[in-house]
Amino acid sequence: MIFDWGYAWDIAPRLAEGLVVTLQATVLGMAVALTLGLVLALARRSHHRLLAWPTSALVEFVRSTPLLVQIYFLFYILPDAGLRLSPLATGVLALGLHYAAYCSEVYRAGLESVPKGQWEAAVALNLSHWRTMKDIIIPQAIPPVVPALGNYLVAMFKDTPLLSAITVLELLQAAKLVGSETFRYVEPLTLVGVLFLILSLVSAAAIRWVEGRLRIEG
């Protein structure tokens, strides 16, 4: 049994279709995670304990339980709750929620690293709490944590194959389908592994480059 390049070439277009779905899920999921993560981070820092405490508990819970079970949970529960989403939309929501919990921790570190003097200066200038956050604190808090957020983007990319469990036709599911039609799993699954490896290594290099740029500017 050796690797058949001709066969690998034949199945490449079908895998490419799966890769497109994988990339879609990653980009959309990250958009949800980045937005919701910031909301969670701000809620967790809130002075209202009724807001801060449940948010911390939620973040801890989401971070300590398997993404796959969270995906199943949403996939089976949402329709019961009257919300009919496509499997891909459900998957994007699950990925987004899971990584929002991680991103909120990253944002929190960024927010805490803003010097206290900035807050005091904003108070001295009589800026409202909202304006201080929006125009003073957040613009300083986010650039230093961009590389950390980038790492979660790569991690999420590597978690998208989990969506195959709820019938999303992404890269891994495409490879499995091809494999089950011909009973030849070597080429499709190996190609998927290699694709993931290349894309992760490239994005890791990109993150390191951004990190270097940030250090020069900062």
Place this chain on the structure above:
Amino acid sequence: MNEMLLTLLRGLAVTVELTVAASVLAAVIALAAGLARMSPRSALAWPAAVYVEVFRGTSALVQLFWFFFVLPFFGIKLPAFAAGILVLALNTGAYGAEVVRGAVLAVPRGQLDASAALNLSRLQTLWRIVLPQAIPAMLPPAGNLAIELLKNSALVSLITITELTFAAQLLRAESLRSAEIFGLVLVLYFAVALCITAGMRLLERRAARGLERGGA
């Protein structure tokens, strides 16, 4: 309801078994790969670096399917349970190798110079000087990795191992009470994660105490 709980608890036992076995194996792999990667001999350093990059750069689920579906074509047929443990351990071990490397590099260089001055062999330096100082620094990230491993163990349900997530799927097909079943499963995973956190904190405290007594 009782029947349901019993099925889930049986699944939980398998999940815990998987997590413990894979964690032990992952710790051994991480230590070996982390140290090998720092070796001046490239015959050791290179394979370790490739292993770490490959397993950190690809998806855990893809690795699992590759071991389960592709290896048989090369004449290596692993039972599902063994494949599950092996992939979980190899995946976590790759991340652990970086933890080991970071902790060992953080040991002050003077310690190595002092060991050389005392004419200790390389192995003695490693076992008696470097590792005892590096291990306390490895424990907190190791705890996080153990929780990651627990979470990844849900993936092996997709290669038909009857652990907690698989048990939940079986029950759901029978009873269609998805909300209760998957809600309960999430809580069970969370409880195990809390146990891991508590256990690691205990270990960290012991390791810190050992360092105080041994050092300075």
